Amino acid sequence: MQNKTTxxxxxxxxxxxxxxxxxxxxxxxxxxxxxxxxxxALGDEALSxxxxxxxxxxxxxxxxDALGPRVTFTVVQVPADPxxxxxxxxxxxxxxxxxxxxxGPRLEVIYNSVKPDLLQNEAxxxxxxxxxxxxxxxxxxxxxxxxSRYEEDVPVQAGD
Amino acid sequence: MxxxxxxxxxxxxxxxxxxxxxxxxxxxHLPAAQGKDWRQSAQRATYALAALLGAALLTLLLAFLTNHxxxxxxxxxxxxxxxxxxxxxxxxxxxxxxxxxxxxxxALFAALATGRASEHARPLVPWATFFLALVTxxxxxxxxxxxxxxxxxxxxxxxxxxxxxxxxxxxxxxHPPALxxxxxxxxxPFAFALAALVTxxxxxxxxxxxxxxxxxxxxxxxxxxxxxxxxxxVLGWGGYWGWDPVExxxxxxxxxxxxxxxxxxxxxxxxxxxxxxxxLVIFSFALxxxxxxxxRSGMIQSVHAYTASNLGxxxxxxxxxxxxxxxxxxxxxxxxxxxxxxxxxxxxxxxxMFFLTLILFIMLTVSVLIGSLLPTLTExxxxxxxxxxxxxxxxxxxxxxxxxxxxxGLCPLLGRAAAxxxxxxxxxxxxxxxxxxAPVAAALAGFTDVLSLIGFALIGFAAAATLGEFVxxxxxxxxxxxxxxxxxxxxxxxxxxxxxxxxxxxxxxILMALGVIGTRMYPFETQMTTIANQxxxxxxxxLVFEELRRALVGDAMTVWANVAVYRNGAYMxxxxxxxxxxxxxxxxxxxxxxxxxxxxxxxxxxxGWSNDGATATFKVVINALVNFLWFGGLVFLAGGALALxxxxxxxxxxxxxxxxxxxxxxxxxxxxxxxxxxxxxxxSGRPLVGQPAPDFxxxxxxxxxxxxxxxxxxxxxxxxxxxxCPSCVDEIPALQTVWEAYRGKGVTFLGVAYQDxxxxxxxALTKYGTTYPVGLDAGSRIAKQYGITGIPETFIVAPxxxxxxxxxxxxxxxxxxxxxxxLLERP
Numbered sequence: 001m002q003n004k005t006t007x008x009x010x011x012x013x014x015x016x017x018x019x020x021x022x023x024x025x026x027x028x029x030x031x032x033x034x035x036x037x038x039x040x041a042l043g044d045e046a047l048s049x050x051x052x053x054x055x056x057x058x059x060x061x062x063x064x065d066a067l068g069p070r071v072t073f074t075v076v077q078v079p080a081d082p083x084x085x086x087x088x089x090x091x092x093x094x095x096x097x098x099x100x101x102x103x104g105p106r107l108e109v110i111y112n113s114v115k116p117d118l119l120q121n122e123a124x125x126x127x128x129x130x131x132x133x134x135x136x137x138x139x140x141x142x143x144x145x146x147x148s149r150y151e152e153d154v155p156v157q158a159g160d
Numbered sequence: 161m162x163x164x165x166x167x168x169x170x171x172x173x174x175x176x177x178x179x180x181x182x183x184x185x186x187x188x189h190l191p192a193a194q195g196k197d198w199r200q201s202a203q204r205a206t207y208a209l210a211a212l213l214g215a216a217l218l219t220l221l222l223a224f225l226t227n228h229x230x231x232x233x234x235x236x237x238x239x240x241x242x243x244x245x246x247x248x249x250x251x252x253x254x255x256x257x258x259x260x261x262x263x264x265x266x267a268l269f270a271a272l273a274t275g276r277a278s279e280h281a282r283p284l285v286p287w288a289t290f291f292l293a294l295v296t297x298x299x300x301x302x303x304x305x306x307x308x309x310x311x312x313x314x315x316x317x318x319x320x321x322x323x324x325x326x327x328x329x330x331x332x333x334x335h336p337p338a339l340x341x342x343x344x345x346x347x348x349p350f351a352f353a354l355a356a357l358v359t360x361x362x363x364x365x366x367x368x369x370x371x372x373x374x375x376x377x378x379x380x381x382x383x384x385x386x387x388x389x390x391x392x393x394v395l396g397w398g399g400y401w402g403w404d405p406v407e408x409x410x411x412x413x414x415x416x417x418x419x420x421x422x423x424x425x426x427x428x429x430x431x432x433x434x435x436x437x438x439x440l441v442i443f444s445f446a447l448x449x450x451x452x453x454x455x456r457s458g459m460i461q462s463v464h465a466y467t468a469s470n471l472g473x474x475x476x477x478x479x480x481x482x483x484x485x486x487x488x489x490x491x492x493x494x495x496x497x498x499x500x501x502x503x504x505x506x507x508x509x510x511x512x513m514f515f516l517t518l519i520l521f522i523m524l525t526v527s528v529l530i531g532s533l534l535p536t537l538t539e540x541x542x543x544x545x546x547x548x549x550x551x552x553x554x555x556x557x558x559x560x561x562x563x564x565x566x567x568x569g570l571c572p573l574l575g576r577a578a579a580x581x582x583x584x585x586x587x588x589x590x591x592x593x594x595x596x597x598a599p600v601a602a603a604l605a606g607f608t609d610v611l612s613l614i615g616f617a618l619i620g621f622a623a624a625a626t627l628g629e630f631v632x633x634x635x636x637x638x639x640x641x642x643x644x645x646x647x648x649x650x651x652x653x654x655x656x657x658x659x660x661x662x663x664x665x666x667x668x669x670i671l672m673a674l675g676v677i678g679t680r681m682y683p684f685e686t687q688m689t690t691i692a693n694q695x696x697x698x699x700x701x702x703l704v705f706e707e708l709r710r711a712l713v714g715d716a717m718t719v720w721a722n723v724a725v726y727r728n729g730a731y732m733x734x735x736x737x738x739x740x741x742x743x744x745x746x747x748x749x750x751x752x753x754x755x756x757x758x759x760x761x762x763x764x765x766x767x768g769w770s771n772d773g774a775t776a777t778f779k780v781v782i783n784a785l786v787n788f789l790w791f792g793g794l795v796f797l798a799g800g801a802l803a804l805x806x807x808x809x810x811x812x813x814x815x816x817x818x819x820x821x822x823x824x825x826x827x828x829x830x831x832x833x834x835x836x837x838x839x840x841x842x843x844s845g846r847p848l849v850g851q852p853a854p855d856f857x858x859x860x861x862x863x864x865x866x867x868x869x870x871x872x873x874x875x876x877x878x879x880x881x882x883x884x885c886p887s888c889v890d891e892i893p894a895l896q897t898v899w900e901a902y903r904g905k906g907v908t909f910l911g912v913a914y915q916d917x918x919x920x921x922x923x924a925l926t927k928y929g930t931t932y933p934v935g936l937d938a939g940s941r942i943a944k945q946y947g948i949t950g951i952p953e954t955f956i957v958a959p960x961x962x963x964x965x966x967x968x969x970x971x972x973x974x975x976x977x978x979x980x981x982x983l984l985e986r987p
Contacts, residue, residue: 006507011519018523018560022530025555026538026546033535033547052547066768067689069777080545113687114767114777117748128549 031128036077037105039131046131053137054080055107056098057144059121071115075125077105091145095122111139118144162223163231166310169216173209173263174304177297180205184290202289206274209296210267217264220309221251230316233257233309239320239744241715249333250323256309258336263299265337266344270296273348273372281368287355288348288368295347298478306474325716325742325749330831331390339383339410343448345376346413349420350445353438354486357493362434369441370424371804377421378800380414385793393837396750396765398685398781400789403553405532409451412525412532416444419521426514434497435490436518442486447525449479454532513571520564527556554680562618565673568666569622572629587628594624605759607784612681615673623670626663633660657805664799671792678760678785687767689777693968695726695848698780701762702726702848706734706949706968708773716740716749720838721766721776724845724947725755731845731947736838737766737778753838760784764838790832794825846947846955846966853878853957854945858910858935861922866910866933868957875907875964875983876957877976880937880948882914883924887970888952892928894973899932902980906959912937914951958983 031050032042039046039053055075062073076098079085088094098104099122109127119125119142127139180202187199220233224247229235237250237257252258270292274285303309326332349369356365387410388400401407420440426433453475490497506512530537531548538546573587598620599613607616630649633656637648653660690696690705697703706722720738724731735753742749755762761783769776801821847853853876857867868876879895881888899909911934913921918936925934937943946955949968956965956979965979 007512007515010507010512010516014516014519014523014563018527018556021556021559022527025552026534026548029551029555030534030538030546030548033545050549052549066770066777067775069687069689069768114779 033080035080036075036107039107039137040105047133049130050128051131051137052126052128053107054078054124054126056095057119057121057123057125058099058106061108062115062119064115066114068112069114071111071113071119072109073111073119073125074106074108075127076101078124091124092122095124108136109139109142110136111142113142116142116144162219162226162228163310163312166216166219166223166231167304167308169212169219170260170263170300170304170308170310173212173216173267174297174300176205176209176212177267177293177300180209181290181293181297184286184293188286188290199286199289202286202293203275206267206271206289206293209293210264210271213260213264213267213300217251217260220257220260221248224248224250227320229318229320230312231309232311232313235313235317235320237320237323239322241744242323245333246323246328249327252336252340253323253327254309256303256307256311258340259299259303259307260309261337262340262344263296263303265340266292266296266299266347269344269348269372270351273352273368277368280364280366281352282364283361284352284355284359284364284368287358288351291351291354292347295351302474322715322742322744325740325747326394329390329394331386331393335383335386335390338379338386340379342376342378342380342383342410342413342417343451345372345379346417346441346444346448348372348376349441350486353441354489357438357486357489357496360493360496362493362496366424366427369420369437370428373417373420373424373441374800374804377414377417378797378804380410380417381800382797384410384414385797388793389790389832392786394749394751396752398752398763398765398779398783399679400786403531403548403550405454408528408532409454412451412528413444413447415521415525415528416440416447419518419525420444422514422517422521426511431511431514433514433518435494438490438497440518440522442483442490443525446479446482447529449475449482453479508574510571510574513567513574516567517564520560520567524557524560524564527560528553531556558680561673561676562615565615565618565622565670568670569618569625571666572625572663587625587632590628591621591624595621598623607678607682609681612677615677615681619670619673619677623667626666626670629663630660653802658803661799661801661803661805664802665796666799668792668794668796668799671788671795673792675785675787675789675792678788679783682784684782684784685779687777687779689775691775692773693966699782700728701732701780702729703764703778703780704846704848705776705778708769708776713740715744716742719766719769721769721778722949723753723764723778724842725762725764726845726848727762729848729851731842732762733839733841734845735762735764736840737764738838739766751838755839756787756833756837758787761786787833794828797828798825842947842949844944844947846953847963849963849966851963852961853955853963856942856945858912858933858937858942860933860935861918861925862933864933866935868910869961871908871957872961873906873959875902875959875980877907877909877980878912878946878955878957879909880912880914880943880946880951880953882916882951883920884916885951889924889928891952891970891972892924892930894971894976895932896928896930897973898976898980901977903932905984907980907984909933911935912942914943914948915940956980956983958986 029050031052032046033052034042036053036055039051056078058074058076062071064071078094078098079088085091085094088097109125111127124145126143126145127137128141129137129139132138183198183202183205187195187202189195190198223231223234224238225244227234227238227240233254233256237253238247242250252261270289274289274292277285349372352365352368356362387407392400420437423433423437423440427437531553534548535545538544569591573591595617599616602616603613607613633652634645634648637643637652638645641648643651684699686698688696688698690703692705692707695702695704702725704724706724708719708721710717710719712718718738718740720736723735723737725733725735733755735755737753738751740749740751750765752763752765754764763781763783765779765781767777767779853868855867855869857865859865883889895909909932911930911932913934913936916936921934921936946953952970954967954971954976955963958964964983967975
């Protein structure tokens with residue numbers, strides 16, 4: 001009987017340790033995962049944390065300085081909920097509509113790296129980084145998805 | 161026509177799968193004599209199912225090989241120009257084809273598992289046939305109705321879209337089938353588990369699970385490793401594992417399968433763990449469904465994800481049915497499981513360690529699952545979505561993996577019997593030695609982070625304990641038989657495949673842990689813009705970007721940079737990172753170049769360049785200890801294969817299988833380290849500015865012999881040229897002018913004629929009125945010393961014998977004069 005207790009205690013200790021790890025890591029390293037509109041609603045609270053934000057790329061705003069290297073561009077609000085995206089006619093349609101919409105919430109992004117090839121009009125950009133006090137988003141990592149090219153999107157990662 | 165045949169075969173397969181389930185059901189519920197016929201019929205239907213799906217897969221393959229672009233799936237993943245081997249792999253390059261492959265493998269495994277079940281497992285076969293037929297029917301139905309690879313296009317395109325260039329890599333060709341072997345393999349122990357629960361024949365289940373769990377586990381492991389290597393070679397972001405939900409989807413069932421494998425050993429040794437194993441087998445299968453669902457539903461946000469398809473809901477339903485149904489069966493059959501449980505021993509025992517292993521693997525599974533679902537979970541709990549990045553996963557899983565390495569080290573110390581402490585005393589100095597030597601060696605090699613040193617100590621401890629087990633086995637055997645050491649090891653491996661296969665897997669994991677610590681705790685990455693021929697220093701390395709080249713390679717317009725890389729000042733290799741723009745696919749692929757080394761990989765990515773080619777931007781990633789990861793992967797696979805090795809009576813087959821297995825491992829090693837990954841070794845590089853100029857002796861055409869060393873104290877201009885090279889001849893007047901202006905100021909010129917003959921050189925000198933000394937470079941010896949890749953090239957050597965300036969290509973009068981002035985003014 002005593003042996004059984006040792007097993008239970010050891011098991012519970014491991015479980016407790018892992019729960020602690022998960023909770024503490026979520027507090028310290030998990031990132032806000034937001035849309036452009038939600039990010040702007042966060043206001044100053046957004047300044048201190050790591051943030052992942054997604055939006056549709058506005059093609060004409062892409063500006064690239066090859067010597068920096070540094071890319072700046074603007075993204076427009078797209079809904080994050082897949083059901084909502086589906087309801088609005090699929091990702092390609094949602095991205096297309098977002099870029100056409102002159103009143104959608106916008107966010108200026110600065111990415112100090114080489115311009116990825118997939119950074120183009122109506123691409124979906126997912127950016128990880130921090131909000132600057134100047135209201136611009138400083139991305140450490142930029143991930144892009146172009147829904148039209150392949151039926152299945154393959155992994156695309158561009159630096160961090 | 162071909163498409164219709166394929167669809168017909170798939171439709172027939174669905175009917176046969178449903179019939180097999182029905183026949184199995186009748187066979188179970190009818191009285192013995194009648195039931196036997198039905199059971200036999202169910203078995204034959206299972207074979208027919210595998211044959212039909214195999215034929216459907218062959219039909220699809222045929223459609224690819226013969227370019228049947230009227231089939232939408234073929235048009236989207238193939239074209240007339242891609243090579244045949246890629247057409248074969250294109251069969252599973254997309255969702256529809258991979259589902260068909262999945263169905264076929266599922267049916268094949270079901271036929272093998274039920275048809276060739278061992279004597280002990282036979283009573284479970286009818287029910288297992290029933291469940292496997294249902295599982296196969298589900299996948300065939302999904303393929304047929306929701307995601308058919310045989311859908312026809314209204315308008316037949318003349319040419320297909322071609323295969324995504326990212327998928328043209330051996331890793332990607334074998335990665336999906338290997339993973340599917342894992343996925344479908346896990347359905348076998350699952351079906352037998354349900355059969356055991358329904359029939360309350362728990363003992364019989366034990367015999368049925370181990371082999372199939374091992375096959376599935378090995379397939380998943382191989383698939384994951386191939387995926388990692390593919391990411392490293394092809395994706396060009398410098399890493400191999402990004403904790404993306406799609407990667408995690410493959411990892412999750414592997415974690416539970418690993419736990420199950422350990423649980424199965426305990427069960428075989430009649431030490432209980434039945435309930436654990438039942439739960440593990442059920443969750444493994446549910447996680448397989450979850451992985452398929454997660455990658456296709458769009459519910460989990462992933463950049464790696466397939467576009468959201470309509471399959472999500474069906475898979476979610478299947479997961480719910482699986483979990484609810486099988487857990488209910490488990491609850492109903494709990495009594496049978498309980499009586500089978502054995503007594504528990506001390507925690508510090510073999511049983512105890514297996515128990516800890518199970519708990520750790522289950523918690524790892526839970527952690528990774530929570531991390532993958534974190535956005536959805538946090539949104540449901542608090543409204544705000546949080547995402548778990550790589551940092552989150554490293555923090556949460558790192559300590560758990562460390563604990564696993566510790567348990568790996570403890571296991572061999574504890575032995576089977578209770579004589580535990582005695583054994584620890586025997587080997588304590590070995591394991592303490594390992595735990596001390598590893599961090600000391602790491603610290604001496606420059607890895608001094610305290611946390612990582614703890615990791616190295618754990619690794620040293622576990623490695624010493626595991627290797628000790630091999631050594632002890634050999635010594636014991638030699639005492640008994642008097643065999644030579646290697647002979648004894650060979651016999652040991654052959655006779656106790658499972659034990660030593662397991663330990664080999666452990667060794668592989670230990671080695672991989674070394675690679676993980678190196679890459680995760682000592683990351684180095686930088687981005688820089690370089691000017692042509694100007695050295696840039698990155699840590700211990702110096703990079704000289706030489707030039708950009710552009711050429712059509714296959715169907716891709718490829719731009720690559722030649723970058724000479726020096727390590728601690730010594731020439732290492734010339735790397736050629738490239739960007740390939742695939743014209744038919746309209747896609748650009750970054751192909752990194754890498755120089756592997758035991759300590760670290762130097763990984764170079766070409767990210768951009770200026771239009772005139774004078775500057776280029778590179779990303780440099782230094783991956784410390786990463787080759788331990790790949791080597792550990794090979795050891796891991798070898799161990800798994802050894803444990804799986806069937807006891808074959810036939811000697812010839814044994815040899816064939818052994819040779820084949822070894823050839824595969826050697827091939828994998830060759831693919832990783834044998835072939836150059838964008839690296840060309842020219843043997844020597846140009847001396848860098850500031851390095852001593854290599855000394856040479858030159859016999860000039862006026863019959864004098866000069867050596868560079870004898871010119872110490874003067875500025876020496878060494879010009880490599882040839883009479884047959886137009887741009888060399890073009891620059892001769894500029895050289896002559898500068899020579900005349902500086903010859904009295906302590907400046908000497910030496911012309912080195914490269915791959916030339918004396919008569920031609922004399923003629924050229926006379927023609928252009930060259931008056932500085934020129935000699936022939938016999939056997940291109942001097943050119944090799946100076947790492948010449950083309951002519952003309954000019955080196956200026958300072959009075960102290962160091963290289964002061966390097967110029968590649970024709971030099972102008974102004975540039976040369978400017979450099980000489982700067983050098984002469986130097987105090």
